Every structure is written in C-alpha cells, then in structure tokens.
Amino acid sequence: MTIDWLTGRDWRKARLFGPIIALTLGVLTLLVLTSALLVQRFDVTAKLREAHMVDHGFARQVEELDKVVATQVSWDDAILSLDHKRDADWADFNIGNYLYTFNGFTHAFVLDGQEQVFYASHNGDRAGLDAYAPFAPVAAQLIPAIRAAEQRRPPLRHRPGKGNIVVPPIQADTVGVIDGQVYIIGATLVQPDFGHVLPRGARAPIAITAIPIGNRLLGQFSQRYLLDGVKLVTGSQAVPGPGTLLLKDRTGASVAALKWTPRKPSAVLFDELLLPLLVALGLVCAVALTIMRRSGAVVSDLIASEARAKHLAFHDPLTRLPNRAMLFERLHTLLGRLGTRGGTVTVICVDLDRFKEINDTLGHHAGDLVIETMAVRLRSACPDAELIARLGGDEFVVLCTRSDCASAPDIGLRIRSHLAAPLQCEYGLLDIDCSIGVVVVDHAGVEPTEALRWADLALYRSKQEGKGRVTLFRPEMDAALQDRRAMEADLRRALTDGGLSIVYQPQVDLQGRVNSVEALLRWTHVERGEVPPGLFIPLAEESGLILPLGEYVLRRVFAETGAWRRARVAINVSAEQMRAPGFAALVARLAAEAGISPTRYEIELTETALLGDEPVTVGNIEALKRLGFSFALDDFGTGYSSLSVLQRFSVDKIKIDRSFVSGLEADREAEALVDAMIRLARALELRVIAEGVESEAQRDQLVKCGCTEFQGYLVGRPMTLEQVAELAGEGGNAPPRRFRRAG
Numbered sequence: 047m048t049i050d051w052l053t054g055r056d057w058r059k060a061r062l063f064g065p066i067i068a069l070t071l072g073v074l075t076l077l078v079l080t081s082a083l084l085v086q087r088f089d090v091t092a093k094l095r096e097a098h099m100v101d102h103g104f105a106r107q108v109e110e111l112d113k114v115v116a117t118q119v120s121w122d123d124a125i126l127s128l129d130h131k132r133d134a135d136w137a138d139f140n141i142g143n144y145l146y147t148f149n150g151f152t153h154a155f156v157l158d159g160q161e162q163v164f165y166a167s168h169n170g171d172r173a174g175l176d177a178y179a180p181f182a183p184v185a186a187q188l189i190p191a192i193r194a195a196e197q198r199r200p201p202l203r204h205r206p207g208k209g210n211i212v213v214p215p216i217q218a219d220t221v222g223v224i225d226g227q228v229y230i231i232g233a234t235l236v237q238p239d240f241g242h243v244l245p246r247g248a249r250a251p252i253a254i255t256a257i258p259i260g261n262r263l264l265g266q267f268s269q270r271y272l273l274d275g276v277k278l279v280t281g282s283q284a285v286p287g288p289g290t291l292l293l294k295d296r297t298g299a300s301v302a303a304l305k306w307t308p309r310k311p312s313a314v315l316f317d318e319l320l321l322p323l324l325v326a327l328g329l330v331c332a333v334a335l336t337i338m339r340r341s342g343a344v345v346s347d348l349i350a351s352e353a354r355a356k357h358l359a360f361h362d363p364l365t366r367l368p369n370r371a372m373l374f375e376r377l378h379t380l381l382g383r384l385g386t387r388g389g390t391v392t393v394i395c396v397d398l399d400r401f402k403e404i405n406d407t408l409g410h411h412a413g414d415l416v417i418e419t420m421a422v423r424l425r426s427a428c429p430d431a432e433l434i435a436r437l438g439g440d441e442f443v444v445l446c447t448r449s450d451c452a453s454a455p456d457i458g459l460r461i462r463s464h465l466a467a468p469l470q471c472e473y474g475l476l477d478i479d480c481s482i483g484v485v486v487v488d489h490a491g492v493e494p495t496e497a498l499r500w501a502d503l504a505l506y507r508s509k510q511e512g513k514g515r516v517t518l519f520r521p522e523m524d525a526a527l528q529d530r531r532a533m534e535a536d537l538r539r540a541l542t543d544g545g546l547s548i549v550y551q552p553q554v555d556l557q558g559r560v561n562s563v564e565a566l567l568r569w570t571h572v573e574r575g576e577v578p579p580g581l582f583i584p585l586a587e588e589s590g591l592i593l594p595l596g597e598y599v600l601r602r603v604f605a606e607t608g609a610w611r612r613a614r615v616a617i618n619v620s621a622e623q624m625r626a627p628g629f630a631a632l633v634a635r636l637a638a639e640a641g642i643s644p645t646r647y648e649i650e651l652t653e654t655a656l657l658g659d660e661p662v663t664v665g666n667i668e669a670l671k672r673l674g675f676s677f678a679l680d681d682f683g684t685g686y687s688s689l690s691v692l693q694r695f696s697v698d699k700i701k702i703d704r705s706f707v708s709g710l711e712a713d714r715e716a717e718a719l720v721d722a723m724i725r726l727a728r729a730l731e732l733r734v735i736a737e738g739v740e741s742e743a744q745r746d747q748l749v750k751c752g753c754t755e756f757q758g759y760l761v762g763r764p765m766t767l768e769q770v771a772e773l774a775g776e777g778g779n780a781p782p783r784r785f786r787r788a789g
C-alpha cells in the first residue's frame with residue numbers, strides 16, 4: 047500500500063487481520079523460542095554430563111595407573127628385594143624399567159622405612175638419588191596417609207597352605223608440577239602377597255612413581271572419552287570454566303587444568319531440527335495466509351455490502367445524489383455549527399418547471415433522463431457545495447456555507463443558468479427551466495425543517511411569479527403563507543356560508559350570435575372583497591378544496607341554466623377533479639337531480655388534465671362523453687399538447703389561449719402559430735374558439751385564419767345570469783340577440 051493513511055476500509059481489515067497476524071507471529075516466536083530454549087538446555091545438560099564424565103574418567107585413569115604400580119610392589123618378592131635387601135637390579139627390572147616401558151612412568155623411587163630414598167630411576171634407567179629431590183615435597187604430602195594406613199592394617203601373618211594373605215593395596219596419589227611438567231604422582235606401600243616373607247620392621251618401603259600428563263596420556267584420554275582439543279594448562283590459566291577440569295593437589299590447590307573443547311550437541315540438534323522447524327514455520331505461515339485471504343474476501347464482501355446498504359439508505363438510486371435523510375443530517379450539522387463557529391448556511395431549493403408534463407407526455411424514461419441530466423448540471427453548477435440532494439420527483443436542494451459559495455442570489459442565478467438549457471436527446475429538443483428559492487440562515491437555533499420550509503416558500507414564490515425565477519426568501523413570505531392558510535379556511539367557510547357566485551361570459555359565432563356561455567366562478571370575501579379566480583382556484587387545487595368547490599359550481603350552473611332551451615354552457619373542470627374516482631358518477635347524479643340535458647354542456651379541460659393517460663381520468667372522460675357531455679381543450683397551445691392527446695380523447699373543440707390572441711397584432715409569429723392551430727383543428731375536424739378577443743383587429747385576423755367562434759371583452763365581459771340569459775335569448779321568448787354581424 048502506498049497510501050500514507052489507512053482508509054476506513056483498510057482500517058477495518060487491519061483490525062481483523064491484526065489478531066491473525068499477532069497470533070501467527072506469537073506462534074512463530076513461541077516455536078523459535080522453544081527450539082532455542084530446548085537446544086540451550088540440551089547444551090547445558092550435555093556440558094554438565096561431559097564435565098562429570100571427564101572428572102570420573104580422569105579419576106579412573108589415575109586409579110588404573112595406581113593399580114599397575116600396586117601389582118609391581120605387592121608380592122613377597124618385593125618385600126624380599128626391597129625390604130630385606132636393597133636390590134637395585136630387582137628394582138630396575140620390576141619397577142623403574144618395567145613401569146617406564148609398559149606404562150610411561152618416567153620416574154620411580156623407593157624409600158625405606160625412614161623415608162630415605164635408596165633407589166631412583168628416570169626414563170627406565172637407574173638415576174642418581176638426587177633425582178628424588180624435586181619430587182620430595184609432593185611425595186611428603188602422600189606419605190603420612192600411607193603410614194597411617196600401614197599402622198591401621200591388621201598384623202600380617204603367614205598362613206601356610208591357605209593361599210595369599212589378601213591385603214588391599216595402600217596407596218595415595220596427587221597431581222604436582224615439577225620443573226614445569228605436570229605429573230600424576232603416586233605413593234604405594236610395598237606389601238607381601240603370600241606372606242612367605244614379611245616386612246622386617248613396622249614400616250615397609252614405599253614406592254614413589256610419577257607419570258607426566260603429556261601427549262601420550264592426553265592422547266589415550268581423549269581417545270577413550272572422545273574429547274576434542276584436549277590440552278593441559280598450568281598457572282594462571284588453570285581457572286574454572288567450560289570444558290575445564292581442575293587438577294588439585296592434596297592441599298586442594300589447583301595446580302593445573304585439563305581443557306577440552308566442549309561438545310555442542312545443540313549444533314547437531316539444530317542441524318537436525320532445522321528442516322522440520324522450517325517446514326513447521328512454513329505451515330504456520332501458510333495457514334495464516336489462507337485464513338487471512340479467506341476472511342479478507344469475506345470481510346471485503348461484508349464491507350462492500352454494508353457500504354452499499356449505507357449508500358442506498360442515504361442516496362437516491364437514480365442520480366446517486368444524497369437523499370432527504372442525508373440532507374437533514376447534514377443540514378442539522380451545518381446549522382448546529384452556526385452557534386459555535388458563526389458564518390452562514392445557504393439552502394437552495396430547485397424545482398424543474400413543467401417536469402410533470404415531460405414525464406406524462408414522453409414517459410418515465412424521458413423523465414428519468416431529464417432528472418439525471420439535471421443532477422449532472424447541478425454538480426457542475428455548484429462544485430463547492432456542501433451537499434447536493436434530490437428530495438424525490440424533480441426537487442433538488444443545494445447546501446452551501448459562506449466559504450464555499452458565492453453570494454446567495456448569485457449562486458441561485460448560476461444554478462439556473464446551468465440548468466435552463468435545452469436538452470437534446472432521443473425525445474427531441476426538450477425545453478428545460480427551473481424555479482429556485484434561496485434562504486440564507488445566519489443565526490443559530492434554526493431547525494432543518496424550518497430552513498427548508500423557508501427555501502421552499504421562496505421557491506413557491508418563484509413558481510407563483512411565473513416560473514424560471516430565483517427568489518431570495520424574505521420573512522414576509524412566511525406571512526404570505528400564513529395568509530394563504532387563512533384564505534384557505536375562509537374559502538372552506540364560503541362553501542357553506544356564502545360568498546360564492548357564478549358569472550357567465552358570452553361566446554359568439556361568425557354572425558355574432560350568442561350560442562354559448564362560459565361559467566366562471568366568483569368569490570367575494572367579507573373583508574378582502576373580490577378575490578380573483580387566478581388566486582383562489584390554484585389554492586383550492588393545492589388544498590383539495592377544488593372537489594367540493596367544483597361540485598358547488600356544477601350544482602349551481604345546472605340549477606341556473608338547466609331550463610335554457612338552446613344556448614350551450616361551458617364549465618371549467620380542474621385536472622384534480624377529473625382525476626378523482628367517481629367524478630363522472632357525481633356529475634351524472636347532479637345532472638339527473640337538476641334534470642338537465644348533458645348535450646348542452648361542455649367541459650373545459652386544460653391540457654395538463656389529459657396528460658399521463660391516467661386510467662381514472664380516461665374512465666371519467668369516457669363516461670361523461672357517453673352521458674352526452676362534450677369536451678373543450680382550454681388554454682390550447684400553452685402546454686405540451688400533442689396530436690395523439692387530441693386524437694385519443696377525441697375532444698370536440700380547442701380553445702386558443704388568449705396569450706396568442708393578444709399577440710396577434712404585433713407579433714407575426716403569433717399569427718403563424720394561430721394559423722397552424724386552426725389548420726390542425728380543422729384537419730382533425732375540431733371546432734375552434736379563440737378566447738381573450740379584445741379588439742376588432744384581433745377578431746378580423748382570427749376570421750381570416752378560419753376561426754369561427756369568439757370570446758372576449760370585445761363580445762362581452764363575464765356578467766350576471768340575467769344579463770347573459772338576455773343576450774343568449776334565454777329566459778324569455780325573444781330570439782337570440784345579435785351583437786354584430788361578421789363583416
């Protein structure tokens with residue numbers, strides 16, 4: 047790994063592998079330590095045993111040498127030749143020469159009862175008696191012990207015919223250094239064996255023998271005990287240590303030391319152990335590696351799936367942007383920081399304009415494509431944002447702190463400039479725009495829900511003021527919302543307590559005859575006076591009030607115009623009403639109650655009501671058509687009308703929106719559009735009416751394009767039932783009144 051710092055994932059793995067690695071290292075260390083300890087213990091015991099063996103071996107060697115000497119001086123002949131006589135020739139043959147030749151004793155002396163030397167030999171040859179002088183001090187250490195033993199010995203008696211008298215040898219030995227040479231020096235009492243000849247006095251002669259601890263002896267010794275590097279050291283070198291046997295004299299002083307190279311069986315053991323040890327180490331490592339690899343894969347899977355689950359819980363699957371849950375979490379943190387660190391938090395709500403229409407006309411796939419594109423554009427618009435979240439649908443929220451964002455309105459405009467660009471895709475060129483609401487929170491103690499509500503209010507204001515806008519939240523907006531709430535309550539009350547009424551606007555044909563009227567709802571508020579429908583209808587649609595309100599309109603219009611014989615009546619119905627299950631049944635019931643003829647009634651729908659192919663809407667439309675109601679498509683040209691929608695629902699009439707009509711005089715393009723719309727309607731055999739006709743010039747141009755019906759201030763403003771009934775020639779027997787003949 048080349049990263050300096052462990053990532054979260056590595057850290058988790060390390061936490062799992064840590065114990066495995068530690069365990070493996072522990073086992074390995076234990077194995078090595080045990081082996082080392084074992085080998086070392088082995089060496090220690092071996093050393094002890096070797097030292098013990100050398101000690102014993104040396105003592106045995108001395109004993110054997112003693113025995114050789116004892117054999118030579120323990121017989122009747124020796125008593126005769128050395129005690130009774132002083133036979134130097136005998137001594138040469140049996141002691142000096144013999145011991146030198148067969149056993150390597152370099153010196154042999156014989157002392158009489160008074161410890162006076164009377165025989166000396168050196169290297170097998172007779173020597174002068176003065177040769178004894180250097181050995182005398184060492185021999186002096188031995189003699190007392192010999193004499194003491196001699197005294198303790200039971201009296202020697204000759205027992206004819208009973209074999210030898212069996213006396214154990216009386217001997218003493220020690221180690222001594224003479225002229226730089228180390229000797230084993232022994233003293234042996236001369237004794238009889240059969241007792242034919244007994245010592246003359248109380249003290250028999252003593253043989254003193256010396257054998258150098260030299261190459262011969264050391265060679266034999268090392269061969270016998272398989273020792274390496276055996277050597278003898280004296281003086282200051284004769285100190286205790288490994289591979290050392292201290293040689294002491296009778297006083298206990300070390301006079302020399304036998305040294306050898308201690309055997310290290312551990313080395314052999316190590317050689318033998320090495321291979322099995324290596325195999326064991328390899329096995330342990332292999333097992334650890336396997337465990338790590340296996341559990342590594344499992345852990346990786348676990349971590350990955352946990353991360354996936356976490357990601358899913360906090361992200362929108364389509365755009366991979368954080369979702370509502372994560373937005374709240376982050377917003378909570380950022381707002382919480384305001385109290386301690388100051389600064390500001392900017393919350394930006396973004397909502398695509400007319401997204402529902404794209405989704406409904408082109409399908410969900412197109413909708414998804416737009417949302418994904420928006421997410422990408424949002425990211426590029428705010429690369430430094432704290433968070434960009436998708437709340438679902440076409441709603442996005444961007445969070446910024448002062449340090450990473452430009453001023454609040456600027457960032458709003460920047461987002462809009464990035465988002466509001468046409469999108470070229472498989473569905474053609476889609477016009478995209480968005481509305482934006484921004485709030486800057488600069489004080490502590492604000493809850494995430496509140497901050498979001500403020501941004502949402504600003505967004506709502508953008509939508510209200512014509513979409514494609516950026517609005518900065520102002521505290522009055524909250525007041526406006528409260529105001530809306532109050533209005534909603536008032537409208538609900540108006541349904542039961544009064545204040546609602548219907549006005550009618552005439553519609554004329556080419557000849558200026560009032561053949562039909564459009565029913566329009568009015569609300570007179572107790573305090574506010576007239577409230578425009580453009581304000582309270584959307585309010586009712588948003589709050590669900592539109593259902594009872596729509597029912598009120600139908601009931602009232604049926605009641606007021608049910609008795610008419612000829613003029614047709616157009617009634618506005620909201621998309622929300624068409625989407626309500628049972629709406630057709632409600633209309634049928636109301637129609638039956640009022641006893642009206644459905645063929646005289648036309649339902650005006652906006653294009654949005656027909657979008658989406660919702661089964662309930664389709665069912666309602668079909669049922670109402672079967673009852674005899676006809677349909678007009680209101681505000682035609684402002685939405686995403688498509689030919690297929692017109693054909694599928696087989697509307698009877700299109701109503702060209704007044705925005706096109708008002709543009710007719712000044713705008714050539716508007717004229718071309720109106721012309722195209724009328725042509726299209728004719729090709730589909732639909733009737734066409736133009737609304738918002740205010741001038742003769744507009745009417746003339748519409749006539750030129752082929753329009754046959756007109757509605758607008760030119761013809762008449764919305765008016766009371768009585769007024770319109772009179773114009774339409776209803777209510778009395780008068781024929782329908784003509785406004786103006788087409789020129």
Ligand code: C2E
Nearest residue numbers: 566567579580583599618619620738739740757758759764
């Ligand atoms: P709309 O269906 O497009 O109704 C026509 C609107 O255009 C009416 O506004 C009418 O007063 C106005 N208008 C008529 N001629 C002219 C003209 O020459 N110039 C101009 N500038 N305006 C003209 P109103 O009554 O304020 O209604 C506004 C909207 O409220 C209606 O638009 C309709 O969508 C809705 N609305 C009204 N009554 C009802 C209702 O009973 N139910 C439902 N669902 N919606 C209604």
Ligand code: CA
Nearest residue numbers: 564618650680
């Ligand atoms: Ca209308």
Ligand code: CA
Nearest residue numbers: 680681703737
């Ligand atoms: Ca209209």
